[in-house]
Amino acid sequence: xxxxxxxxxxxxxxxxxxxxxxxxxxxxxxxxxxxxxxxxxxxxxxxxxxxxxxxxxxxxxxxxxxxxxxxxxxxxxxxxxxxxxxxxxxxxxxxxxxxxxxxxxxxxxxxxxxxxxxxxxxxxxxxxxxxxxxxxxxxxxxxxxxxxxxxxxxxxxxxxxxxxxxxxxxxxxxxxxxxxxxxxxxxxxxxxxxxxxx
Numbered sequence: 001x002x003x004x005x006x007x008x009x010x011x012x013x014x015x016x017x018x019x020x021x022x023x024x025x026x027x028x029x030x031x032x033x034x035x036x037x038x039x040x041x042x043x044x045x046x047x048x049x050x051x052x053x054x055x056x057x058x059x060x061x062x063x064x065x066x067x068x069x070x071x072x073x074x075x076x077x078x079x080x081x082x083x084x085x086x087x088x089x090x091x092x093x094x095x096x097x098x099x100x101x102x103x104x105x106x107x108x109x110x111x112x113x114x115x116x117x118x119x120x121x122x123x124x125x126x127x128x129x130x131x132x133x134x135x136x137x138x139x140x141x142x143x144x145x146x147x148x149x150x151x152x153x154x155x156x157x158x159x160x161x162x163x164x165x166x167x168x169x170x171x172x173x174x175x176x177x178x179x180x181x182x183x184x185x186x187x188x189x190x191x192x193x194x195x196x197x198x
Contacts, residue, residue: 004036005124008157009174010149014132014165017179018197024127024159025052028063031157036124038063039117041110043134044094044103047071049079050198068110069130070103081194099137107139118153125157132162132169146172 011027013020021042028038040056046069056063072092077083085092094103111134117123134140149172152158160169170176192198 004034005155005157008124008152008155010152010172011157011159011175011177012132012165012169012173013159013161013177013179014163015179015181016163017181018184019179020161021050021129022052023177023179024129024161025056027159028056028125028127029059031125032059032062036062037122038125038127039123040065040127040129041114041117041131042067042069042129043107043110043139044069044130044137046092046106047075049075051195054079066110066113068106068113070106078194078198084191094137099139103137104139107134110134111140111144115148118148118151118156121153121156123156125159127159128161130162131160132164135162135166135169136164142166142168145169149173 013023024040028040031038040063042065046067049072053065053067056065070092072078072085078085099107114126114128117126131140131145135142135145146168149158149169160173165173165176165178186192
């Protein structure tokens with residue numbers, strides 16, 4: 001597959017603030033608007049109920065999302081507005097006890113898929129959503145991520161998101177945006193809202 005991009009760069013969106021995945025999806029929408037092919041791999045997210053996931057499914061095959069994480073047992077009920085995520089729920093996310101063997105296996109499947117997409121030139125834009133969180137939990141090593149970036153095809157754009165970005169990752173990127181939380185509704189105990197936060 002021949003890329004439509006003349007020159008691809010590496011972008012990193014990180015930080016404690018809201019909007020990293022939203023920014024990546026927005027860039028994906030812009031790319032699809034120009035006829036580009038977008039592949040988004042969501043690490044540590046599986047069977048999620050977010051509105052952007054359902055929206056981009058309508059853009060298939062130009063925009064394709066694959067999830068590599070735990071499934072939410074209440075996802076369909078939350079999606080349809082019948083319930084909220086239970087307070088303190090840790091079934092969908094890695095808690096203080098760390099990742100399980102299932103987490104490791106699922107993330108490794110996603111990582112191999114990312115490497116295959118890059119090697120085969122299967123996208124103009126490759127979004128690795130929450131990949132730095134997988135890095136933080138030791139599910140992907142910093143060295144293998146940096147090696148992946150060094151081997152980037154020249155005409156493919158990469159976007160990496162997650163809460164953290166080590167200095168080496170920031171140095172390897174062409175564009176780095178930190179999303180810093182200044183104020184958030186959760187601080188006032190306002191729950192995540194369907195259609196706005198998810």
